[in-house]
Amino acid sequence: MRRRLVVTGALIVLAVVVSMVITSSVRNGVAMAITIAVAILTVAGVTLPGLRDSYPVLFRAGVTLLVVDAGLFATYFFPSFTNYNLAIGAAMAITLLGLSFLTGASGQISLGNGAFMGVGAMIVAIWANHHATTPIVITLLITVAVGALVGLLLGLPATRLRGPYLAGMTLAFAVAFPAIVDQFFSWTGGDAGLQLPTAVTPPRWLTGLFSSHASTLTVSSMWLADITIVATGIAFFFMANLFASRIGRAMRLVRDNDVAAELVGVSLPRTRVIAFMVSAAYAALGGGLWTLINNSVTPPTFSLALSITILSLMVIGGIGTIPGALIGGCIYAYSTNVITWFTSHTGINSEGNLASQLPGIIFGGLLIVTMLFAPMGLTGAFKHLWARRRSHVVP
Amino acid sequence: MDAFLTSRIMSDILEGLTNGMIYGLVALSLVLIWRSTGILNFAQGAMAMFSTYVGMIVFAHDFGYWPLVGIAVFVGFAMGGVTERVLVRKLYGKPEINPIVVMVGFLIVLEAVAAAIWSTSPRGIPSPFSPIDWQLGGHPVALSAFSSYEIGTALVVMTAVAVLFRFTKLGLQLRASALSPEVSRLLGVRVSRMLTLGWILSTGVGTVSAVLVASNFFTGLTPQLMDGVFAFGFIAAAVGGLDSPVGAIASGVTIGIILQFVGDYVNSNAIILTALIILIVSLMLRPNGIFTRSAARRV
Numbered sequence: 001m002r003r004r005l006v007v008t009g010a011l012i013v014l015a016v017v018v019s020m021v022i023t024s025s026v027r028n029g030v031a032m033a034i035t036i037a038v039a040i041l042t043v044a045g046v047t048l049p050g051l052r053d054s055y056p057v058l059f060r061a062g063v064t065l066l067v068v069d070a071g072l073f074a075t076y077f078f079p080s081f082t083n084y085n086l087a088i089g090a091a092m093a094i095t096l097l098g099l100s101f102l103t104g105a106s107g108q109i110s111l112g113n114g115a116f117m118g119v120g121a122m123i124v125a126i127w128a129n130h131h132a133t134t135p136i137v138i139t140l141l142i143t144v145a146v147g148a149l150v151g152l153l154l155g156l157p158a159t160r161l162r163g164p165y166l167a168g169m170t171l172a173f174a175v176a177f178p179a180i181v182d183q184f185f186s187w188t189g190g191d192a193g194l195q196l197p198t199a200v201t202p203p204r205w206l207t208g209l210f211s212s213h214a215s216t217l218t219v220s221s222m223w224l225a226d227i228t229i230v231a232t233g234i235a236f237f238f239m240a241n242l243f244a245s246r247i248g249r250a251m252r253l254v255r256d257n258d259v260a261a262e263l264v265g266v267s268l269p270r271t272r273v274i275a276f277m278v279s280a281a282y283a284a285l286g287g288g289l290w291t292l293i294n295n296s297v298t299p300p301t302f303s304l305a306l307s308i309t310i311l312s313l314m315v316i317g318g319i320g321t322i323p324g325a326l327i328g329g330c331i332y333a334y335s336t337n338v339i340t341w342f343t344s345h346t347g348i349n350s351e352g353n354l355a356s357q358l359p360g361i362i363f364g365g366l367l368i369v370t371m372l373f374a375p376m377g378l379t380g381a382f383k384h385l386w387a388r389r390r391s392h393v394v395p
Numbered sequence: 396m397d398a399f400l401t402s403r404i405m406s407d408i409l410e411g412l413t414n415g416m417i418y419g420l421v422a423l424s425l426v427l428i429w430r431s432t433g434i435l436n437f438a439q440g441a442m443a444m445f446s447t448y449v450g451m452i453v454f455a456h457d458f459g460y461w462p463l464v465g466i467a468v469f470v471g472f473a474m475g476g477v478t479e480r481v482l483v484r485k486l487y488g489k490p491e492i493n494p495i496v497v498m499v500g501f502l503i504v505l506e507a508v509a510a511a512i513w514s515t516s517p518r519g520i521p522s523p524f525s526p527i528d529w530q531l532g533g534h535p536v537a538l539s540a541f542s543s544y545e546i547g548t549a550l551v552v553m554t555a556v557a558v559l560f561r562f563t564k565l566g567l568q569l570r571a572s573a574l575s576p577e578v579s580r581l582l583g584v585r586v587s588r589m590l591t592l593g594w595i596l597s598t599g600v601g602t603v604s605a606v607l608v609a610s611n612f613f614t615g616l617t618p619q620l621m622d623g624v625f626a627f628g629f630i631a632a633a634v635g636g637l638d639s640p641v642g643a644i645a646s647g648v649t650i651g652i653i654l655q656f657v658g659d660y661v662n663s664n665a666i667i668l669t670a671l672i673i674l675i676v677s678l679m680l681r682p683n684g685i686f687t688r689s690a691a692r693r694v
Contacts, residue, residue, distance in 0.1 A: 164435035360507025367500030
């Protein structure tokens, strides 16, 4: 019964989509046809009975593919500024997921993930300036590796730390980041930062999929959004499996009761260092994507304030949850627009001090309110509402 | 002797001592709260910065320097008490990241509000003391009226805190409620009042440090003034041991002097890097701090 419903639904979606493709044939139809076909196949695959319980990895892969596919499809229709927002938000979501994993799975907190983003952002820019021909995938992989390495270096004492020490140490790292950038001035260009030597464009074998009718700007923003969405999909898929894996379970045990974890043979140092490294690597990936999206990097962006914004987004979305990271990314992508709208409708001088400080006031205030009254964030609140609704239906 | 006093090494030591006293004050302020409530106050620097700005309002009306200091410290006391009652009270007994997150949120709100009201451009607070180094036989000693004022004030505050804790009944109650809240409560100590008092004391000490930093002719008061100072203060407190006031002050001074040498002989970027390395290494070797006796963790 349920399966038939799903099939009917898929057919309706197919019909709608096909008519959309025909009507909007200004943009390239081949790519759309591919995304639609992939979507339908995945829906069919994911809804196979028993798949979720017997092959959870396949199920997760299917869901990820579906979401990524929908995202790619959407970028064909969005104007370039929406694609830009989408890409920025998706890159932020990757960073948030890393921090979420660290906090939700090991009970530690980092105030330096903005600086780790900065590390990733600098690495991409430096690498691109020295080896302009490297494919993006390789550059991003190098960035992730360097991020993990820096995380390992800083995480070494984390193995023995409890309580606020890690937070304080990462705060010191965030404060030290500008000095680190300045120290390697000849590589990093100091506060002025670096430009990428060339704009990021789709490789030749893919250009056919991107409409040749569209302007360069449109194609470029679409391509960047697509790269970011695919990277986000991979990052989320990997993390979903890590959460469910042996390491993920060990980490939750460490968070809830580290003594019990030690007693059942979980190595605390190893678990904590892995959590810290993963979070640093994710932040570096997010920062690296930011450089690609903006085509440049300015180190002052990666201040302590950014680290704290990351923390607020993670807490508001929901600590240690995958939807929480996505929600946080969406909030970040649209926060500037919402704040601009807010200032223009409340008559606050948009050039004044108050307007420039609104993000800090709002994010900081939300951080406090969320932690005091809804520590599980929006995801937790939704879950709570959902559970209440269900309990009303079946008393 | 004169040549030694004006030598490069001696001036580094003196300048380092001046900075180190400030770090020691910040570290002491962190330790006071940590000992009584087990919370690391990440908003400490921002709260101190904010109180100094409020004192600045008085200063702007030509009331002079000392009323500024008085008002700032008074606002610091009040802020500590109100924060403990309103924000922190809800966080006792929660997972350890909750207070960290709330205090970090408070930090960013305070900095943003201060920047919204008073803008981010630095404001000078001319202290009555000259920042020009004293001369000895035609060469400058790295000590001025202002830096001796800094060192002297820090010493006075530290001594006052020590006297309060060692020799007064109130200090005994404060120590008792930090050590064992349940027993103290049974013996008639108003533990909840002692917790508030701990916060009041700590933010008072913190505010003194912010006033000293802001009165410096070369820095002035900005909303982000205390970010760096807080980082150094935290490093000092963590290296010395968050439980140990003496350790906090001693490591604050030591770190101040070491960093002055690094800044002089390497470069200014190396200062915070060295501080970070000191923190990492000392946490690896002695996670509980140099000055605390390692205690077995109870389950």
